[in-house]
Amino acid sequence: xxxxxxxxIKFLELKKRNYRFIVFKIENQDVVxxxxxxxxxxxxxFTASLPDNECRYAVYDFDFITDENCQKSKIFFIAWSxxxxxxxxxxxxxxxxxxxxxxxxxxxxxxxxxxxxxxSLDIVKARAL
Numbered sequence: 135x136x137x138x139x140x141x142x143i144k145f146l147e148l149k150k151r152n153y154r155f156i157v158f159k160i161e162n163q164d165v166v167x168x169x170x171x172x173x174x175x176x177x178x179x180f181t182a183s184l185p186d187n188e189c190r191y192a193v194y195d196f197d198f199i200t201d202e203n204c205q206k207s208k209i210f211f212i213a214w215s216x217x218x219x220x221x222x223x224x225x226x227x228x229x230x231x232x233x234x235x236x237x238x239x240x241x242x243x244x245x246x247x248x249x250x251x252x253x254s255l256d257i258v259k260a261r262a263l
Contacts, residue, residue: 135230137165137237144170145238148195149209155180158191158234160226165191165234177255187218189227191234193241198262208262211241217248 144156144167155171168190169183180194192212200206213231215224235241243261247253 135160135163135165135233137234138167140167141165142237145193145240148193149240151195153195155183155192155194157183158193159188160230165230177258181250181253184214185216187216189216189219189223190214191227191231193238194258196258196262198259200263206262208242209240210243210245210258210261211235211238212245212247212253214247214253 141156141158144153147153148156151173153170154173154175155169156167157169157171158165159168160166171180171183177194177196180192184190184192192214194210194212195207196210197205197207213227215227235244245253245258245261
Protein backbone atom coordinates (compact mmCIF):
# COMPACT_ATOMS: atom_id res chain seq x y z
CA UNK A 135 0.00 0.00 0.00
CA UNK A 136 1.55 3.28 -1.12
CA UNK A 137 0.74 6.66 0.39
CA UNK A 138 0.75 9.52 -2.08
CA UNK A 139 2.92 12.54 -1.32
CA UNK A 140 -0.22 14.66 -1.57
CA UNK A 141 -1.59 12.91 1.56
CA UNK A 142 1.49 13.87 3.57
CA ILE A 143 1.57 17.43 2.20
CA LYS A 144 -2.12 18.04 2.92
CA PHE A 145 -1.71 16.62 6.44
CA LEU A 146 1.16 19.06 7.12
CA GLU A 147 -1.09 21.86 5.85
CA LEU A 148 -3.88 20.70 8.19
CA LYS A 149 -1.42 20.92 11.09
CA LYS A 150 -0.84 24.56 10.05
CA ARG A 151 -4.64 25.10 10.28
CA ASN A 152 -5.18 25.37 6.51
CA TYR A 153 -7.85 22.64 6.67
CA ARG A 154 -10.36 21.45 9.26
CA PHE A 155 -10.40 17.88 7.98
CA ILE A 156 -9.11 15.54 5.27
CA VAL A 157 -10.85 12.41 4.04
CA PHE A 158 -8.64 9.77 2.42
CA LYS A 159 -9.57 6.77 0.30
CA ILE A 160 -7.75 3.77 -1.10
CA GLU A 161 -7.64 3.74 -4.88
CA ASN A 162 -5.69 1.14 -6.88
CA GLN A 163 -3.45 0.22 -3.92
CA ASP A 164 -2.72 3.89 -3.13
CA VAL A 165 -4.04 6.08 -0.35
CA VAL A 166 -5.17 9.36 -1.92
CA UNK A 167 -6.94 12.53 -0.78
CA UNK A 168 -10.71 12.26 -1.27
CA UNK A 169 -11.98 15.52 0.29
CA UNK A 170 -10.61 18.60 2.03
CA UNK A 171 -12.57 20.62 4.57
CA UNK A 172 -11.88 24.33 4.86
CA UNK A 173 -11.05 25.81 8.29
CA UNK A 174 -14.58 27.22 8.63
CA UNK A 175 -16.32 23.87 8.23
CA UNK A 176 -18.00 22.20 11.20
CA UNK A 177 -17.93 18.70 12.62
CA UNK A 178 -21.34 18.11 10.99
CA UNK A 179 -19.84 19.09 7.62
CA PHE A 180 -17.09 16.57 8.26
CA THR A 181 -19.38 13.66 9.18
CA ALA A 182 -21.62 14.48 6.19
CA SER A 183 -18.60 14.12 3.89
CA LEU A 184 -18.13 10.45 4.82
CA PRO A 185 -19.91 8.01 2.47
CA ASP A 186 -22.69 5.84 3.93
CA ASN A 187 -21.46 2.56 2.48
CA GLU A 188 -17.73 2.92 1.78
CA CYS A 189 -14.70 2.85 4.07
CA ARG A 190 -12.46 5.88 4.49
CA TYR A 191 -9.65 7.21 6.64
CA ALA A 192 -9.99 10.74 7.93
CA VAL A 193 -8.17 13.26 10.06
CA TYR A 194 -10.04 15.98 11.89
CA ASP A 195 -8.56 18.98 13.71
CA PHE A 196 -10.82 19.30 16.75
CA ASP A 197 -10.89 22.56 18.73
CA PHE A 198 -12.19 22.47 22.29
CA ILE A 199 -12.03 24.27 25.62
CA THR A 200 -10.68 22.44 28.67
CA ASP A 201 -12.21 22.49 32.14
CA GLU A 202 -9.59 25.13 32.98
CA ASN A 203 -11.03 27.30 30.17
CA CYS A 204 -8.00 26.84 27.87
CA GLN A 205 -8.42 26.72 24.10
CA LYS A 206 -6.89 23.48 22.77
CA SER A 207 -6.83 21.44 19.60
CA LYS A 208 -6.25 17.72 18.94
CA ILE A 209 -5.86 15.89 15.67
CA PHE A 210 -8.08 12.83 15.43
CA PHE A 211 -7.50 9.91 13.10
CA ILE A 212 -10.80 8.23 12.24
CA ALA A 213 -11.06 4.84 10.60
CA TRP A 214 -14.52 4.89 9.04
CA SER A 215 -15.76 1.39 8.23
CA UNK A 216 -19.57 1.36 7.99
CA UNK A 217 -21.40 -1.93 8.49
CA UNK A 218 -22.91 -1.54 5.00
CA UNK A 219 -19.54 -1.44 3.20
CA UNK A 220 -18.16 -4.45 1.35
CA UNK A 221 -16.28 -7.03 3.42
CA UNK A 222 -13.25 -6.89 1.13
CA UNK A 223 -13.08 -3.12 1.49
CA UNK A 224 -13.25 -3.39 5.30
CA UNK A 225 -10.39 -5.90 5.25
CA UNK A 226 -8.20 -3.73 3.00
CA UNK A 227 -8.75 -0.63 5.14
CA UNK A 228 -8.22 -2.52 8.40
CA UNK A 229 -4.99 -4.14 7.23
CA UNK A 230 -3.55 -0.86 5.86
CA UNK A 231 -4.56 1.46 8.70
CA UNK A 232 -1.49 1.26 10.94
CA UNK A 233 0.95 1.68 8.10
CA UNK A 234 -0.94 4.71 6.77
CA UNK A 235 -1.29 6.25 10.22
CA UNK A 236 2.48 6.03 10.76
CA UNK A 237 2.96 8.29 7.70
CA UNK A 238 1.00 11.07 9.44
CA UNK A 239 3.14 12.44 12.25
CA UNK A 240 1.06 14.28 14.84
CA UNK A 241 -2.05 12.12 15.29
CA UNK A 242 -3.17 12.45 18.92
CA UNK A 243 -6.38 10.40 19.16
CA UNK A 244 -7.65 7.45 17.14
CA UNK A 245 -11.29 6.50 16.66
CA UNK A 246 -12.73 3.46 14.92
CA UNK A 247 -16.33 3.95 13.74
CA UNK A 248 -18.82 1.67 11.98
CA UNK A 249 -21.70 4.13 12.18
CA UNK A 250 -22.24 7.82 12.95
CA UNK A 251 -23.15 7.20 16.60
CA UNK A 252 -19.64 5.84 17.28
CA UNK A 253 -18.09 9.16 16.31
CA SER A 254 -20.67 11.58 17.66
CA LEU A 255 -19.46 14.98 18.80
CA ASP A 256 -19.95 13.91 22.45
CA ILE A 257 -17.62 10.94 21.98
CA VAL A 258 -15.02 13.13 20.25
CA LYS A 259 -15.20 15.70 23.06
CA ALA A 260 -14.81 12.99 25.70
CA ARG A 261 -11.77 11.49 23.92
CA ALA A 262 -10.18 14.94 23.50
CA LEU A 263 -10.21 15.73 27.21
